[in-house]
Amino acid sequence: MQTLTNLFRNNIREYGMIIALVFIAGLFWILTDGISFSSLNLTNLILQNGFILVLAIGMVLVIITGHIDLSVGSVVAIVGAIAGVMMINHNVPVWLAIILSLVVGAVIGVWQGFWIAYMGLPSFIVTLASMLIFRGLTLYLLDGKSLAPFPDSFGMLSGGFLPAIGSGELHLLTIILSITLSLILIYMEFKNRKDQLSYSQEVSPLWLPLTKLALLVVVINWFAYQLALNKGIPTVLIIVIILIVIYTFIMKNTIMGRHIYATGGNKKAADLSGVKTKRVVFWVFVNNGIIAALAGLMFASRLNSATPAAGNMLELDAIASVFIGGASMAGGVGTVIGAIVGGLVMGIMNNGMSLIGVGIDWQQAIKGLVLLLAVGFDIYNKNRAGK
Amino acid sequence: MPDYILEMRNITKTFPGVKALDNVNLKVEKGEIHALVGENGAGKSTLMKVLSGVYPSGSYEGSIYFEGEECHFKDIKQSEQIGIVIIHQELALSPFLSIAENIFLGNERQSNSIINWPDTFLEARKLLEQVGLKESPNTAVMDIGVGKQQLVEIAKALSKNVKLLILDEPTAALNETDSENLLKLLLELKKQGITSILISHKLNEVSSISDNITILRDGQTIETFEAKGGKATEERIIKGMVGRELTSRYPERVPNIGEKIFEIENWNVYHPLQRDRKVIDNVNIHIRRGEIVGLAGLMGAGRTELAMSIFGKTYGKKITGLLYKNGEEIQTNTVSEAIEHGIAYVSEDRKTYGLNLIDDIKRNITLSNLKRVSKNSVIDENEEFREAQLLRERLNIKTPTLAQLAGNLSGGNQQKIVLSKWIFTEPDILILDEPTRGIDVGAKFEIYSLIHELAAEGMGVLVISSELPEVLGLSDRIYVMNEGRITGELDRAEANQESVMRYMTGAGGTKRANTN
Structure with missing residues (x-):
């Protein structure tokens, strides 16, 4: 029991946000009489929040380096607008337009990274400026009006589903994928454990990873089953999962990831350790530009139009997700999974509050309070740990 | 019986694990210039922080009497109120404010919280005249040199009706002319009845202007002696500063020294902000395989600056000179280049x-x-x-x-x-900057043993340390720096505390090792 409390205390940051997610999910389950967890609504939840999760993944890297990006909402808008102009006005093929849009995102990232990393301007200022610049350019590009509709194939990006196999009620491919995923997770956990033991590292008692795995597998398969009852796995979810896997790997297992944490944790020490911190910050912003462009395409595809107001305030949802997910304003701390959990907290709240008919006014206020409480709780824990 | 303006009796101050001050006594006569000298870490700054209330009454033992009355300062404000003002080595001026604003910062000429500007400028002009600074009170502090900034600090002290002025290394950052002016000003203030305590590493200054000298060593008062009219020679002061037994022990070692592994030739570095200030002046040093080389010097001598300028040019501007490793010229323009060439730098501030x-x-x-x-x-x-x-x-x-x-x-x-x-x-070349700062004796011994081990494996080790016994105990050969120059190179046999201290304070001229 002693070890359990210790374990909990040492990982309160990680577990804290998962507990918050479970609590909020449970709350809305009760408040909506289970509707929020119906298979239809779960599908909607993903379709509505996919681009926030994508943005949160890019944003968490920025915040770990100790910076901030206020411009992603405007980048979403201008990329949507450029994609619209290309596909609708100039009949550029969809695949080419998508690639060019991502390149635009990269160029925007280069622009911001140049000012922040190499010119030494505060990221708050640079991205605030970009927020205005790109919103203004969007208005100019669209002449203040919406562009619609996009070609049908572009809609796949946000509204598509994995193809069905077989002819039953149940979406079989979804079930197969979720079982495969579960098996991969189980295999990796045990392989890791075996490797660690062979290097005589300390490992946590066996019941702990087993419980964790069991819970994870149950949640994944239940979730997949619900999706399978509806239309199966949406393309959006595939994109999000691929990004989670890639970025978790980068942050955990590569030199680049280490350098990102080191830069945010103590820039001076990182510099003196041979980490090229300027280059790190630069590439993190380039990356965030590309990610924001991807989110912009998903957003435009979901709306099936490019509008001047697209992505308004989205940056704040992304930033809030990252902080709810346990990242620190001072940099050096945060995880991709944390940001996703934070994004899901925001998403479930958005979706649940709409379901029970809370007005947009109170939705904003309540989300603000949740952000404040989440970060307050985090700071409280840190202070207590410091004593 | 002399008339003491300040008496500090039996001051003891402990930090967790360290006794910084141990029964220190300091008596300062009214109207004198009293010098406080000692090695880095001897407790001078701590003593002055006790006196000025940075460490409040109750956090130390012992008593302070100022003009015959016992004082219990809770903060700096209280000590300033009765006329004790301390000017720190790092000046406490706000660079964007004007001279006049800085002089009266926290002590504004005002009525009902509204600043009286005419009065401010009038008073400021008078004070500037008193310290001999010919600048308009409107000039921003960032636009004047360090020497003049120092004078602004003194003017600020005068505005608080100072009776006892404490100067911590006032001339460390000044050139010779500015230093001389400052010392003249101290003598001028003395005539006006202001008592000063001068903390300085520059022994020639100390012996030329002070009336009495108190020496601190390892947190204890060693002695106070008269110095009027140059009675205290630099030799006399040095003897007081270092005359101790080696307190910490060093592991045994038989050095196995090989060929030259690293050489620095004609190395010059300028200050990153003050473009015309040379921080490193034509330094030539070398390290051999398996050798532990000490780099001694007082604070501000340029040791860390030298190390960092070599290590990926992480300090300084306009760096010139050549680096050789195993006889071949190398470039270390970035930290990763330095690391690739096998250079490692352990910085003095680990946090x-x-x-x-x-x-x-x-x-x-x-x-x-x-x-x-x-x-x-x-x-x-x-x-x-x-x-x-x-x-x-x-x-x-x-x-x-x-x-x-x-x-x-x-x-x-x-x-x-x-x-x-x-x-x-x-690495092949390991530069250690203050490797045992703030570390207990046990861990120190372990680190010394490790340094020996690394040298035995064939690394060339350069140890920068402000603790003389450490430099002497570890090194096979010692370079001594003073004001950016190498002033001495001593072999283990000829190095002792007196000889090293002489070169450190610039009193010994310049010397090369006998053997090379």
């Missing part, structure tokens, strides 16, 4: 420059050489664990697990992590 305190031990150790535990940029965490574990055992880092955050460890263990980190880069 600011050495560690990522919010990350764990393992990741701190491997950060500088992640390539060693990765394939195609992917880190093998198990291999990383194994390497970190080996170093943890070798350096005896006391921690339950490698997953512990670096910030949660003691100073000694943190220093061992930084050392592990640089050993992990497999």
Whole structure:
């Protein structure tokens, strides 16, 4: 029991946000009489929040380096607008337009990274400026009006589903994928454990990873089953999962990831350790530009139009997700999974509050309070740990 | 019976684990210039912080009498109220405000919280005249030189009706002319009845203008003696400063010194902000394989600046000179280049420059050489664990697990992590900047043993230390720096505290080692 409390205390940051997610999910389950967890609504939840999760993944890297990006909402808008102009006005093929849009995102990232990393301007200022610049350019590009509709194939990006196999009620491919995923997770956990033991590292008692795995597998398969009852796995979810896997790997297992944490944790020490911190910050912003462009395409595809107001305030949802997910304003701390959990907290709240008919006014206020409480709780824990 | 303006009796101040001041007594006569001298870490600054209320009454033992009355200062404001003003080495001026605003900062000429500007300028002009500074009170402080800024600080002190003025290394950052002016001003103020305490490493200044000298060593008062009219020679002061037995012990070692591994030739570095100030002046030094070379010098002599300018040009501007490793010229324009050439630099401030305190031990150790535990940029965490574990055992880092955050460890263990980190880069030249600062005696011994081990493996080690016994105890050969120049090169046999101190204070001219 002693070890359990210790374990909990040492990982309160990680577990804290998962507990918050479970609590909020449970709350809305009760408040909506289970509707929020119906298979239809779960599908909607993903379709509505996919681009926030994508943005949160890019944003968490920025915040770990100790910076901030206020411009992603405007980048979403201008990329949507450029994609619209290309596909609708100039009949550029969809695949080419998508690639060019991502390149635009990269160029925007280069622009911001140049000012922040190499010119030494505060990221708050640079991205605030970009927020205005790109919103203004969007208005100019669209002449203040919406562009619609996009070609049908572009809609796949946000509204598509994995193809069905077989002819039953149940979406079989979804079930197969979720079982495969579960098996991969189980295999990796045990392989890791075996490797660690062979290097005589300390490992946590066996019941702990087993419980964790069991819970994870149950949640994944239940979730997949619900999706399978509806239309199966949406393309959006595939994109999000691929990004989670890639970025978790980068942050955990590569030199680049280490350098990102080191830069945010103590820039001076990182510099003196041979980490090229300027280059790190630069590439993190380039990356965030590309990610924001991807989110912009998903957003435009979901709306099936490019509008001047697209992505308004989205940056704040992304930033809030990252902080709810346990990242620190001072940099050096945060995880991709944390940001996703934070994004899901925001998403479930958005979706649940709409379901029970809370007005947009109170939705904003309540989300603000949740952000404040989440970060307050985090700071409280840190202070207590410091004593 | 002399008339004492200040008496500090039996002052004892302890920090966790360290007795910084041990029964210190200081008596200052009214109207004199009293010098306080001692090595780095002797307790001078701590004593002055006790006096000015930075360490409030109750946090130390002993008593303070000012003009015959016992004082219990809770903060600086209280000590300033009765006329004790301290001017720190790092000036406390706000660069964007004008001279007049700085003089009256926190003490504004005002009525009902509204600043009376005419009065401010009038008073400021008078004070500037008193300190002999010919500048308009409207000039921003950032637009005048360090020497003049020092005068503004003194004017600020005068505005508070100072009776006892404490100057901590006032001339450290000044050139010769400015220094002379400042010393003249002190004599001028003395005529006006203001008492001064002067803390300085520059012994020629001390012996020329002070009336009495008090020497501190290892937190204790050694002696106070008269110095009027140059009675105290520099030799006399040096003897007082260093005359002690080696307190910490050093492990036995038989050096096995090989060929030259690293050479610095005609190295010049300028200050990063003050473009015309030379910080390193034509330095030529070399290190041999298996040799431990000491680099001694007082604070501000340029030792850290020299090390950092070599290590990826992390300090300074307009760096010129040549570096040779094993006889071949090398370039170290970035830290990673320096690391690739086998140079490692363990900085003097482990918390600011050495560690990522919010990350764990393992990741701190491997950060500088992640390539060693990765394939195609992917880190093998198990291999990383194994390497970190080996170093943890070798350096005896006391921690339950490698997953512990670096910030949660003691100073000694943190220093061992930084050392592990640089050993992990497999360097040929290891530069250690104050490797045992703030570390207890036990950990010091372990670190000394480790330094010996590394030298025995064939590394060339350069040890920068402000503790003379450490430099003498560790080094096979010692370079001494003063004001950016190498003033002495001494072999182990000819080096002792007096000789090194003489070159450190610039009193000994310049000397090359007999053998080369």
